[in-house]
Every structure is written in C-alpha cells, then in structure tokens.
Amino acid sequence: MKAAVVGAGVMGLATGRALKHRGHDVVVYEQFEPGHKRGSSHGRSRIFRLAYAEEEYVRLAQEALGLWRQLETETGETLLELNGLLEIVRSLDQSTAATLEACGVEWHRLDREEAERRYPIRVAEGSFAVLQPEAGIVRADKALATLARGLDVRYETRVHPDELAADVVVVTAGSWVNELLDDPLPVKVTRETVCYFRPENGRPIPSLVSFKPDSHTHDMYSLADPVHGLKVGAHHAGPEVDPNEPGEPEARLIEQIANWARETYRLAEPEPVAAE
Ligand SMILES: Cc1cc2nc3c(=O)[nH]c(=O)nc-3n(C[C@H](O)[C@H](O)[C@H](O)COP(=O)(O)OP(=O)(O)OC[C@H]3O[C@@H](n4cnc5c(N)ncnc54)[C@H](O)[C@@H]3O)c2cc1C
Structure with a gap:
C-alpha cells in the first residue's frame, strides 16, 4: 500500500516508521525544516510518565x-x-x-x-x-532523528491530503489540522x-x-x-x-x-x- 503522512512531528514520524515496518511504501511530508520550532515536538526533552489520573492513559x-x-x-x-x-x-x-x-x-x-x-x-x-x-524524560530531538532514520521525509513541502497520490493519507498536522480536514476537530491552538x-x-x-x-x-x-x-x-x-x-x-x-x-x-x- 502507498501511504502518505502529513506532518513530521513525533506523531507523524512514529506513524511513518510503524507503517514502513509493516511493509508499506511511505512518504512523510513536512512543511518546515528538520528541528523547526513552530510545532509541538521540537526541543531536547519531554516528560515521559506512567502517572495519569485516567486508567486508559496509564495503559497506553x-x-x-x-x-x-x-x-x-x-x-x-x-x-x-x-x-x-x-x-x-x-x-x-x-x-x-x-x-x-x-x-x-x-x-x-x-x-x-x-x-x-x-x-x-x-x-x-x-x-x-x-x-x-x-518515569523521567524522553530525549525529544534524538527521538525525532531516530524515528526519521530510513524514512522518506520530504521537508519544506507543504501539502494538502487531496493532492496526494496515495492509497491512504494519515494527517498528523498538529496545530494545523483544521486547515486540512473537511470536518473540523475541537482544537484550540x-x-x-x-x-x-x-x-x-x-x-x-x-x-x-x-x-x-x-x-x-x-x-x-x-x-x-x-x-x-x-x-x-x-x-x-x-x-x-x-x-x-x-x-x-x-x-x-x-x-x-x-x-x-x-x-x-x-x-x-x-x-x-x-x-x-
Ligand atoms: C511546550 C510544550 C511542552 C510539552 N511537554 C510535554 C511533555 O513534557 N510530555 C509529553 O508527553 N508531551 C508534552 N507536550 C505535548 C507533545 O509535545 C505533543 O503532544 C507532540 O509533540 C505532538 O506531536 P504532533 O506530531 O502531533 O504535532 P507537531 O509536533 O506540531 O507536528 C505536526 C507537524 O505537522 C506539520 N504540518 C502541518 N500542516 C502541514 C502541511 N499542510 N503539510 C506538511 N506539514 C504540515 C507541522 O509543520 C508540524 O511539524 C508538550 C507540548 C508543548 C507545546
């Protein structure tokens, strides 16, 4: 299957890697350069924890x-x-x-x-x-670089799902998601x-x-x-x-x-x- 992923934050790169591991032909598109600071995934660290108040989040x-x-x-x-x-x-x-x-x-x-x-x-x-x-931290920048390894990521390429020739398009566009979906999600940026x-x-x-x-x-x-x-x-x-x-x-x-x-x-x- 040909799969396209829109957005190379941590969600898009993890999705791209998982799809590739399942044998699919994957391209990830990112509107900005690697390591850009305009989304949510940049920087050196993020908290990793099991401690959530909701049981389903702990299990995840x-x-x-x-x-x-x-x-x-x-x-x-x-x-x-x-x-x-x-x-x-x-x-x-x-x-x-x-x-x-x-x-x-x-x-x-x-x-x-x-x-x-x-x-x-x-x-x-x-x-x-x-x-x-x-619990502690995940090294965010290292995680992005590691997830991107071996993936076809097209940086500085802003795309719309409708223009992509793929069997499936996964939208992981973070704050920009409602520019790309017909039915808006309840997102406050x-x-x-x-x-x-x-x-x-x-x-x-x-x-x-x-x-x-x-x-x-x-x-x-x-x-x-x-x-x-x-x-x-x-x-x-x-x-x-x-x-x-x-x-x-x-x-x-x-x-x-x-x-x-x-x-x-x-x-x-x-x-x-x-x-x-
Ligand atoms: C200040 C801050 C602190 C945080 N701290 C923690 C923490 O400690 N622990 C934790 O677990 N979580 C934390 N989070 C949350 C976590 O960082 C985010 O949930 C995660 O990074 C979201 O990743 P994402 O891939 O969904 O979004 P993003 O990283 O924003 O990625 C979306 C990407 O899509 C790209 N894009 C959008 N539209 C297009 C288009 N049309 N074409 C091509 N590319 C496009 C964007 O440029 C962007 O790179 C924090 C978030 C913030 C903002």
Whole structure:
C-alpha cells in the first residue's frame, strides 16, 4: 500500500516508521525544516510518565514504554532517561496513586524531608511527594532523528491530503489540522512558553508536576534538560494564536515560571538562562 503522512512531528514520524515496518511504501511530508520550532515536538526533552489520573492513559503509557524500549534496542540509541516523576500534593487523593495502584504501577510516598534529601527541590510544609520511579524524560530531538532514520521525509513541502497520490493519507498536522480536514476537530491552538534554569549540581533532576487546587489538572511542570539542567513550563497557559504567525515567549509567563522554579527547586542561578 502507498501511504502518505502529513506532518513530521513525533506523531507523524512514529506513524511513518510503524507503517514502513509493516511493509508499506511511505512518504512523510513536512512543511518546515528538520528541528523547526513552530510545532509541538521540537526541543531536547519531554516528560515521559506512567502517572495519569485516567486508567486508559496509564495503559497506553505502559504500552508506549515497551515501544520506546524496543526502538532503543533496534537503533542502539538511548532515548529515555528515567529519574522518576514527582507529584507534589497535599493529599493522596490529589495524586494519581489510586490509578497507578489499579494498573500495577510502582509508586512510593516520600515525605517532605525525604523528597528534599533525594532531589534538589523544596516541598512546601503540609505537602509531600508521590514518586513514580519508571518515569523521567524522553530525549525529544534524538527521538525525532531516530524515528526519521530510513524514512522518506520530504521537508519544506507543504501539502494538502487531496493532492496526494496515495492509497491512504494519515494527517498528523498538529496545530494545523483544521486547515486540512473537511470536518473540523475541537482544537484550540495556543503558544506556550518554557524556561530553562541551572539547578544546583549533584543530585538527579526528576520530572515534577504540581496541581491546581482540588483537581487532577497540572498547574506547573518541570523536567531535566540535557543542556541547562532544568526546563519549566506552565500547563496550557499561553494565548490562543494562529499557528502560521511566529511569536515570542510571554513576559507574564516567564515571571510566573521563574517564581515557581525558585519556590520549587534549589537553583544555582535564580533567573532563567533561556526562554522560548
Ligand atoms: C511546550 C510544550 C511542552 C510539552 N511537554 C510535554 C511533555 O513534557 N510530555 C509529553 O508527553 N508531551 C508534552 N507536550 C505535548 C507533545 O509535545 C505533543 O503532544 C507532540 O509533540 C505532538 O506531536 P504532533 O506530531 O502531533 O504535532 P507537531 O509536533 O506540531 O507536528 C505536526 C507537524 O505537522 C506539520 N504540518 C502541518 N500542516 C502541514 C502541511 N499542510 N503539510 C506538511 N506539514 C504540515 C507541522 O509543520 C508540524 O511539524 C508538550 C507540548 C508543548 C507545546
């Protein structure tokens, strides 16, 4: 079968690789250059975790863990770096512990002192950490390069599904999806800001999330960055934008992120070393 994939983010490249492995003739089309920063998949790291509040997401993440490990074995690349995920909570109900238990995923409760001993973090009085050890980061840029290996990817080629001579077209166009579909999906496009910090040396950087009061929704998130040490973002906090318009980091989000990073981590420098 001739298959075309529109979009070479992580979803399109993973789809292309899976189709090729099943023996199909695959071309992936990407409107921008490799490593471009206009979509969602660029950069050096993303949180990988099994810790979700919904059981179906935990099961999917468990399957994904096996597939990342398989990709590492097939290619000789190290893509996952698992220093653990910490959920900083005020009660166990607020964490994903019940779902993890139901899915047979290892987790531990760390009291405030123990969490601060193991990691360069500060935990507020009255809070504690739920540690999910089989979590951490996926090396995002390495993952894209690894998934693209051996695939026919046509960069700087903007296409519409209707113009492609293929038996099947898979649309993995991220923020641009509604430019390509007859029936629009309920997608809201936002431009998110992330900042990078230099943490104190010596102890491992976990992935760490905090929650909005009385909810399972992430408020702030942080993770290891292979260059600066620490990456921090505010979950779904950016303004709604047109994905075709390039933009800059938001000053108000840089301030919010920096305040949270200073409260949550032991930093070598209090200000962000970079923002994007
Ligand atoms: C700031 C931020 C932090 C995140 N952190 C995490 C995290 O820690 N952990 C996690 O699991 N997830 C995280 N995510 C989510 C994750 O990164 C995304 O779910 C994932 O990258 C989506 O990949 P994608 O391939 O669907 O989209 P994209 O990476 O946006 O890829 C879509 C591609 O389609 C291309 N395209 C669009 N239209 C066309 C066209 N007509 N022709 C050709 N090409 C086209 C685009 O140029 C783009 O490259 C984060 C997302 C953001 C924005």
